[in-house]
Every structure is written in C-alpha cells, then in structure tokens.
Amino acid sequence: MTKPSSTTTLAPAALAPISKLWATVGHVLPWAIAIGFFFVAEGSLSIGTQIMIWILFALSLDLILGYAGIVTLGHAAFFGVGAYAAGLFSIHFSPDPLIGHIFAIVVSGLLGLVTGALILHTTGVTFLMLTLATVSLIFEFGNQTRWLTGGDDGLQGMRVDPIFGMFEFNIFGQTAYVYALVVLFIWFLFSWRLMHSPFGRSLDGIRQNSRRMRAIGTPVWWRLLAIYGISAAMAGSAGALLAHSTRFVGLSSLSLLTSGIVTVMLILGGTRKLYGAFIGAAIYYLVQDSTAKINPHFWEFIVGGMLIITVLFLEGGLMDLGRIGRRLISRFRQRSDLP
Amino acid sequence: MKLFMRAAAAAVLSLSASVASADVVKIGLIADFTGAFAVWGAQFQQGVEAYQAVNGKTVKGPDGKEHEIQFIYRDATSAGPEKSKQLAEELVLREKVKFLAGFDLSPQAMAVADIATQAKVPVVIMNAATASITRNSPYFVRVSMTIPQHGAVAGRWAAKNGIKKAYTIVSDYAPGYDAENYFQKEFKAGGGEIVGSARTPQQETNYAAYMEKVLQAKPDALFMFQPAGSPSIAFVKAYVERGLKAAGIKLIGTGETQQIFLPQFTDDVIGVVTSFHYTETNTNPANLALKAQVTKMFGDKAIPDIATVAAWDGTGLIYKGVASLGPSAEGIKYVDFMKTQKIDSPRGPIQIDANERDIIQNIYIRQIEKRDGKLVNIDIGKEEMVKDPWKLDNPPKSN
Numbered sequence: 127m128t129k130p131s132s133t134t135t136l137a138p139a140a141l142a143p144i145s146k147l148w149a150t151v152g153h154v155l156p157w158a159i160a161i162g163f164f165f166v167a168e169g170s171l172s173i174g175t176q177i178m179i180w181i182l183f184a185l186s187l188d189l190i191l192g193y194a195g196i197v198t199l200g201h202a203a204f205f206g207v208g209a210y211a212a213g214l215f216s217i218h219f220s221p222d223p224l225i226g227h228i229f230a231i232v233v234s235g236l237l238g239l240v241t242g243a244l245i246l247h248t249t250g251v252t253f254l255m256l257t258l259a260t261v262s263l264i265f266e267f268g269n270q271t272r273w274l275t276g277g278d279d280g281l282q283g284m285r286v287d288p289i290f291g292m293f294e295f296n297i298f299g300q301t302a303y304v305y306a307l308v309v310l311f312i313w314f315l316f317s318w319r320l321m322h323s324p325f326g327r328s329l330d331g332i333r334q335n336s337r338r339m340r341a342i343g344t345p346v347w348w349r350l351l352a353i354y355g356i357s358a359a360m361a362g363s364a365g366a367l368l369a370h371s372t373r374f375v376g377l378s379s380l381s382l383l384t385s386g387i388v389t390v391m392l393i394l395g396g397t398r399k400l401y402g403a404f405i406g407a408a409i410y411y412l413v414q415d416s417t418a419k420i421n422p423h424f425w426e427f428i429v430g431g432m433l434i435i436t437v438l439f440l441e442g443g444l445m446d447l448g449r450i451g452r453r454l455i456s457r458f459r460q461r462s463d464l465p
Numbered sequence: 466m467k468l469f470m471r472a473a474a475a476a477v478l479s480l481s482a483s484v485a486s487a488d489v490v491k492i493g494l495i496a497d498f499t500g501a502f503a504v505w506g507a508q509f510q511q512g513v514e515a516y517q518a519v520n521g522k523t524v525k526g527p528d529g530k531e532h533e534i535q536f537i538y539r540d541a542t543s544a545g546p547e548k549s550k551q552l553a554e555e556l557v558l559r560e561k562v563k564f565l566a567g568f569d570l571s572p573q574a575m576a577v578a579d580i581a582t583q584a585k586v587p588v589v590i591m592n593a594a595t596a597s598i599t600r601n602s603p604y605f606v607r608v609s610m611t612i613p614q615h616g617a618v619a620g621r622w623a624a625k626n627g628i629k630k631a632y633t634i635v636s637d638y639a640p641g642y643d644a645e646n647y648f649q650k651e652f653k654a655g656g657g658e659i660v661g662s663a664r665t666p667q668q669e670t671n672y673a674a675y676m677e678k679v680l681q682a683k684p685d686a687l688f689m690f691q692p693a694g695s696p697s698i699a700f701v702k703a704y705v706e707r708g709l710k711a712a713g714i715k716l717i718g719t720g721e722t723q724q725i726f727l728p729q730f731t732d733d734v735i736g737v738v739t740s741f742h743y744t745e746t747n748t749n750p751a752n753l754a755l756k757a758q759v760t761k762m763f764g765d766k767a768i769p770d771i772a773t774v775a776a777w778d779g780t781g782l783i784y785k786g787v788a789s790l791g792p793s794a795e796g797i798k799y800v801d802f803m804k805t806q807k808i809d810s811p812r813g814p815i816q817i818d819a820n821e822r823d824i825i826q827n828i829y830i831r832q833i834e835k836r837d838g839k840l841v842n843i844d845i846g847k848e849e850m851v852k853d854p855w856k857l858d859n860p861p862k863s864n
Contacts, residue, residue, distance in 0.1 A: 168559075170558070173555070276639070279571050280572035282597070282601065298558065374546050374547075374576040376576070419540075423498060426499055
C-alpha cells in the first residue's frame with residue numbers, strides 16, 4: 127500500500143464529457159430498476175432481495191478495498207457477525223427487526239474497530255493474513271459455541287415481527303424487498319457523501335501514497351480505522367438484512383468463501399465507483415441463478431470465465447464498459463469532425 | 466396491509482391448487498449440484514430418475530386418470546441457507562410446486578421451514594440429518610436418517626459385544642457432537658466406560674498425536690466420527706500406522722465407510738465396524754432393482770448410496786401419496802398420508818414416524834471385508850426399527 131497502486135482516477139482528457147442528463151440517468155437507473163422489479167417480479171422478489179443484500183455487502187467492501195486500498199479476505203466476519211447479532215437479538219431480546227438491525231450494526235461496527243485497531247498497523251500481505259486469521263477465529267467461535275449459535279446446524283428459532291407492526295415478513299417477500307431497498311439506499315447516500323467529502327478524498331490519497339499523506343499531516347492510522355469500522359458496520363447491516371429476510375442464520379455467512387464471493391462481485395463490477403458493487407453483485411447473482419437453472423453444472427464455468435475476461439481486459443471491472451463506450455463515441459465524433 | 470397480504474396469500478394458494486389440477490404434479494428438488502457438496506445433488510437426481518424409469522413418470526390417481534410427476538431441479542450451489550430459501554420461494558410461487566424435496570445439508574432444510582408452513586407445501590427431506598429438523602415445520606417429512614440413530618446403535622452394540630472401555634474421537638462440529646453424545650450415552654448405559662475423548666478440527670488429516678493418547682488410555686475400542694474423504698482416510702491410516710489395530714483396539718465408525726468413499730481407502734480399513742442404515746451388499750429385491758437400474762442408466766461409475774436410496778424412497782412416497790389422494794389434495798393431507806407409510810426400501814423396511822414425521826429404520830452393524838478384490842461392507846448384525854433417539858429424549862413441548 128505504500129506504493130501508488132493505480133492512477134486511473136484521472137480521466138483521460140480525450141473522453142467525451144458526460145452530459146448532466148446522462149449522469150442523472152445513470153444515477154436514477156439502478157433505483158428505477160429496483161423499484162420497477164418490485165412490480166413485475168411476482169414470485170421472485172426473493173432474488174432481488176438477495177442481490178441487494180450482496181450489493182450492500184460489496185459496497186461496504188468497496189469503501190475499504192476500493193477507496194482506502196485495504197486488501198482484506200476477512201470481510202465475511204462482519205457480515206456473519208451482523209447476521210448472528212440480528213438473529214440472536216430477535217431470539218433473546220426483541221423480535222423487532224429495526225432495533226435488531228441497529229444492534230447488529232453497532233456490534234459489527236465495534237468488532238471492526240477492535241479488530242481494526244489490532245491489525246491496521248500492518249499492511250499488505252501481513253494484513254491479509256491477519257484478516258484471514260480474524261475471520262477463521264470468528265468462524266470457529268461460531269462453530270464451537272453451539273449453545274449460542276447452533277454451531278454447524280445454524281441458528282434456529284428466529285422470530286421477526288412485522289416492520290412498524292404493519293408489514294409482515296412472508297413468503298411473497300415484499301416486506302423483505304422494500305426493507306432491503308430502503309436500507310441499501312440509505313447506506314448508498316451515506317457512502318456517496320462520505321467518499322466525496324474531504325475524509326473520502328484523504329482515503330484516496332492514503333491509498334495512492336500513504337507516506338506522503340502522513341508527511342502532509344493526515345492521521346493515516348485513524349482514518350483507516352474509521353473507514354474500517356464504518357465498512358464493518360455496513361457489512362453487519364447487510365448481514366442483519368440477510369438474517370431478517372431468511373429468518374435463519376448459517377455458519378456459511380462467516381465462511382472464507384463468503385469473503386471470496388463478495389470480493390469477486392466487487393472486482394467483477396469495478397472498485398472505487400460505488401456502482402461497481404451494484405453491477406458486480408447483480409451480474410454475478412443473475413448469471414449464477416439463470417445458468418444454474420439451464421444446467422446446474424455450468425454456472426461456475428460462466429462466472430469464472432466472466433471474471434477472467436474482466437480482469438484481463440477491463441481494469442476497472444464491468445463499469446469500464448461505460449468508459450470504453452464513451453471513448454468509442456468520442457473517437458467516432460473526432461473522425462466525423464474531419465473534413 | 467396484513468389483510469392485503471392474507472388476501473394475496475389466499476389468492477396465490479387457490480391459484481396453485483387450480484394449476485395443480487392440470488394433471489401435472491410438480492416437485493421442486495433443491496440440492497447442491499455444484500461446489501463442495503455436488504455429489505449429493507447428483508445422487509438425488511440419479512435416485513429420482515432411476516425410480517421414474519422403473520415406475521413410470523405418471524401415477525394413476527384415485528380418479529383413474531394418469532397424472533404426470535415432474536421434477537424440477539434447482540442448484541443450491543453449496544452456498545448458504547439463504548440460497549435454498551430463495552429457490553424454495555421461487556419454486557412455490559412461480560413454479561407452483563406441490564412438493565419440495567432434496568436438501569443435503571441441515572441448514573438448507575431449516576431455512577425453508579417457514580415457507581413450507583406458510584405455503585402448506587410438504588417437504589420430503591432426503592438427506593439432512595440433524596435430529597431436530599422435522600420439528601421446525603409440520604410439513605417436514607424425513608426419509609434419510611438422523612445422526613443420533615447411528616451413534617446410539619454403535620454405543621449399544623459396543624457395550625453388548627465385549628467392549629468394556631472406549632475412547633471417542635469426533636470431528637469438531639455439530640454432527641460430531643451428536644454422534645459423540647449418543648455413542649457415549651448408550652455405551653455407558655450398557656455398562657461401558659469412556660476412558661477418554663477428543664474433538665478434532667474438521668479438516669484434520671494428522672491424527673498421530675491423538676492416536677498416541679488413545680494408545681496410552683488402552684481402550685478396547687475407538688469410536689470415530691469424521692467427515693468423509695481425506696479426514697476419515699487419514700484417520701484410519703493413523704489408526705493402523707500407530708499400532709492401534711495391532712494392539713487389538715477395535716475401530717467403530719458410522720458413515721465413514723459408505724460405499725462411495727470406500728474405493729479411496731487402502732486395505733487398512735478391513736475389519737472396521739460401522740453402524741449405518743444402508744449396506745450396499747444387502748440382497749433386498751428393492752436394492753438389487755435400484756443398483757441394476759442406476760448402473761443401466763448411468764454406467765458402472767455411478768455408485769448408488771444413501772442419497773440415491775433416500776431419493777428413491779422419497780419419490781416412492783410422493784408417488785404413493787398422489788396415487789391415493791390424487792394430484793391436488795391439500796399439503797397437510799399428503800403429510801398425514803405419509804406419516805403412516807411403511808416402505809420396502811433398498812436399505813430394508815422403513816417407516817415414517819406418525820408423530821414426528823421422521824424416519825424409523827433398521828440400523829445395521831457392518832464390517833469391512835475384501836471380496837473379489839473389492840472392499841465392501843458386510844452386515845454382521847442389526848437393530849430393528851430404530852426411532853430417532855434425540856426425539857425420545859426431547860419429547861415435543863405440549864402447547
């Protein structure tokens with residue numbers, strides 16, 4: 127992390143500028159799709175809910191991996207702890223989903239701050255190893271404390287009250303869908319504001335050259351700790367959504383594979399763009415779901431192939447397709463400008 | 466809003482009833498077809514297809530009409546339980562399935578309990594073995610096994626067969642704890658003494674240190690519960706290499722020596738005794754029929770095992786239900802019908818517990834032998850019609 131990892135944030139001057147109209151369309155589109163899906167997807171809202179949960183999880187990873195340059199494989203720890211916190215809260219304290227959700231955010235956020243404080247003084251491979259150790263320890267804790275978590279059998283007996291006492295969680299999944307959409311939207315606005323604030327810009331600087339940032343007086347460690355905690359809280363929020371919409375929590379939410387999948391989603395979509403998480407998670411999930419229906423033995427091949435192509439040819443993930451499109455358009459325009 | 470939801474629920478349910486009367490009974494089978502647990506999905510599908518090949522794809526209902534039985538397979542991708550829940554919702558709401566089936570892992574089955582209960586869809590569980598599962602929904606029916614069935618029978622058998630002192634080593638996760646608990650409990654009840662126990666990490670492959678401790682404790686037998694594949698192979702290897710076999714310590718297990726895993730073992734495994742509900746070498750007519758059909762359809766490499774057998778039996782149960790109730794009865798009627806069923810399974814006689822909707826079956830004691838150059842399980846004893854011991858210990862709470 128001490129070396130500048132990338133400078134792609136500077137857009138090439140030759141690019142056609144995005145007009146305000148198109149930018150607005152770009153911002154509105156994902157939410158319009160999400161709202162539209164609610165009305166057309168009778169009987170498969172559940173997949174939409176799942177996708178939004180993964181988007182939120184990938185978004186939380188983008189804050190640290192994409193913006194702050196913290197390479198981690200332990201992010202499932204916060205996702206799973208959030209899920210278990212929400213589940214345990216509903217069993218032992220109150221089945222109210224909103225209070226449970228806030229509880230999960232606080233617990234996973236604190237866990238992020240504590241583990242972050244312990245390991246954030248390291249960088250690179252050392253840090254990566256320590257995140258692996260953290261998630262493995264928490265997984266094993268979940269496995270061993272069967273009286274608390276149900277161990278490998280999973281957490282049974284969750285009850286979730288209707289939201290505001292009105293909107294029941296049922297098999298049609300409308301409540302879970304809207305709930306996930308609203309939570310995602312709030313976190314997105316928060317992330318957007320955060321990443322365009324001086325704080326967010328300083329993270330950008332830390333990623334590119336942390337020594338120089340320190341030299342100009344940025345409290346690097348504190349900034350990293352802050353974003354690590356925020357990202358953990360967000361991942362925990364995604365975990366709470368998972369717990370409330372599934373009404374069951376399995377150990378798999380804490381597994382290394384979960385960390386891996388969310389990383390694949392983010393890289394597929396593109397890091398450091400916030401919307402990359404949207405595209406990556408949605409494409410991953412939809413491709414997996416649809417190809418697995420056609421032939422259950424095929425989806426890994428397709429998703430794997432997509433990832434290879436993306437990594438090889440699209441440095442900034444699938445979000446780069448937009449950039450390439452714009453470059454083609456500007457090239458076309460330049461050519462038509464010629465006499 | 467609540468009222469609206471209820472109305473919508475009623476509308477969809479009545480819709481599903483009317484669609485089902487179109488003489489096609491759809492069954493959604495959810496299992497892992499890819500990832501770490503892909504072997505289960507493949508076996509389920511082979512079991513179902515073999516059954517349908519032998520018994521036809523249609524069932525004559527009480528109305529005298531032939532009703533098509535159609536399976537829809539969905540891949541849970543060895544992912545978390547939320548995936549199986551999502552698939553179950555889609556199968557129920559969009560495909561309007563009349564039954565759900567499959568479920569290799571326990572969390573996958575538990576995650577669909579809500580859906581089964583709300584949508585009143587019977588769920589035939591074909592593998593997931595955690596004892597408590599069938600209590601999670603009144604629509605759950607299990608045709609596979611429970612972990613305590615194996616552990617308890619192994620413990621009783623050991624106590625009755627001259628073993629005074631035993632040592633247990635189990636894998637460190639929930640099924641391991643259940644196996645350990647029930648083996649120790651029944652063994653002690655039979656007058657045996659537990660001289661030591663250990664829990665090993667799930668992916669452990671170096672058992673040397675554990676074996677030394679077992680040697681020092683000088684038990685008559687060592688009970689193991691290890692995940693199939695490399696852990697159990699390494700376990701048996703260490704047991705022989707560290708001289709436990711030579712010292713006369715008997716090795717007792719449960720599912721480690723299933724037929725699908727046997728080819729991976731060396732001859733070290735000969736003489737190991739296991740307690741299990743299906744022995745591939747039994748000569749029941751149903752077993753011979755299943756084996757012949759699977760070989761015919763999928764070649765010599767397809768080995769029918771517990772998941773194939775459970776899928777075969779589960780399909781049979783659904784066929785019987787449709788034959789006697791027709792294609793469009795209420796979900797709970799099918800469950801009630803299944804509750805009293807006795808089936809001649811490839812594994813032997815089985816029955817569905819009328820109160821618990823769980824499997825009652827013979828548990829066989831088998832020993833590994835080498836016959837015609839192949840390692841096989843051979844029955845040396847059995848305990849008849851074993852109920853799930855966990856449920857006997859934890860009677861349902863009366864409301």
